[in-house]
Amino acid sequence: MDDVRDFLLPDLGEGLESAQIVEWFVDVGDRVDLNQVICDVETAKAVVSVPCPFAGTVVGRFGEVGEELEVGSPLVRIDVDGASGSTVPQEPTGHLERVKAVEVPQEGALGESEAGVSEGAKKVTVGERAERQSILVGYGSATGSLSRRRRRGQKMGPGGAPGEDGKVGGVDTKPLAKPPVRKLAKDLAVDLADIAPGSGDGGIITREDVRVAAGRSAARERDPAAPGEREADAIGLGFRGRKPGDVIPVQGIRKRIMSKMVQSRTRIPEATTSLTVDCSRTWALADALTDQARSEGRDTRITAFALILRATVLALRRFPMLNSVLDEDAGEIRLLEPVHLGIAVDTDRGLLVPVIGDAHRKTTLELSQELNRLARAARDGSIRPSDLTGGTFTVNNYGSLGNDWGDPIINYPEAAILGVGTMKERPWVVDGQVVARRTVTLTVAFDHRICDGGEAGGFVAFLGRLLEDPAQALLHL
DSSP states (O other): OOEEEEEEOOOOSTTOOEEEEEEEOOOTTEEEOTTOEEEEEEOSSOEEEEEOSOOEEEEEEOOOTTOEEETTSEEEEEEEOGGGOOOOOOOOOSOOEEEEOOOOOOTTOOOOOOTTOOTTOOOOOHHHHHHOOEEEEOSSOSOSOSSOOEETTOOOOGGGOOOTTSOBTTBOOOOOOOHHHHHHHHHTTOOHHHHOSOSSGGGOOOHHHHHHHHHHHHHHHHOTTOTTTTHHHHHTSSBTTBOTTOOOOOOHHHHHHHHHHHHHHHHOOEEEEEEEEEOHHHHHHHHHHHHHHHHTTOOOOOOHHHHHHHHHHHHHHHSGGGSEEEETTTTEEEEOSSOOEEEEEEETTEEEOOEETTGGGSOHHHHHHHHHHHHHHHHHTOOOGGGGSOOSEEEEOGGGGTOSOOOOOOOTTBSEEEEEOOOEEEEEEETTEEEEEEEEEEEEEEETTTOOHHHHHHHHHHHHHHHHOGGGGGGGO
């Protein structure tokens, strides 16, 4: 007798109660293997790939792309095949650990260590890991393909050619691209099959591949006789795939951002203080440290922003009220011992704030490496939900967007946030002479219930001194 089981949408951790379906990788009638990824879902924090805990045939699928499902509701119905040789695990309980698979270096990105990958996590081929960068694991053995999908009665062409279902040897041959890239292609009306294989490692299609294809198409529509003439201009049309007339649903990460911003502005009596400082020495030090790291064989770059984070940790140690939390129910302010730095990152899917945990325990090199890893993961969609929680103080580098000054909003329930403007050469008075110096404006927004102006002003002044003369930081390391 067939054993039909429902796979329920699992608890994705961090108190999340629902998830929206981003993309299905299986249809009714498909044969699935144990731990094969069946869909991508978007929570309020990240896009997560969900594997199936059963091996068998899909006989039911619940929810369409864009639909939001509650945790614990049916996701797929599987006719478990006892002849598959796999042991059918029990329904998973508790939240599932999301583990990062071996990562293929992205456009200009550095490769990453496999450290921290679960022992049960499968090492997949280059093509597979390019397509599925991170998965949920937590039940069953990590056997079976992550991307193989077979139908009953599937036909194959001679010599392993694609069969009538468009597959080769039972393996799905759809173009390799991550969920954010697929969404961009959909927004720009680009068929990924037309541009596969992509320029990324293992043939993965990158955002740039999609934008170039969209530019060619737009150029042809405007001037079929000279499709390449205005291609560069066409690529820049719109903003991250959006165009006038679009309707953007308020859901997932965007809904979470709205809630947090309203919560901050309505609950916190906020005040700000700012200071412009000469960061020329910090800028030069970043270049020197990068050269030193590379002379030791480390393929990394230490930026001036990473040094600002280093100085921020020191300033928070001297002015701990800015690294605290207000417990309104208990009527007390708790000064926090650890410093978990949130870093605001602008992505195609909105603002994300990955967290550098225990920043106070990390060296400058470690801070820089973690900053690079988190920023890259946030932008390519492989960020883990656990990387987006637990911050105690946030730094917003809107200077990377070309902005000199901003009005940062506190990431509730934190006590303060630091905004960092552009670091560029400006006229500056040195010893009575106007010279060109690289300067930056630092802005601190703080919860006036927790901090007084003296504490916040002292924090930004001390931070400014460390950036003007970074040698001072050695006294506190």
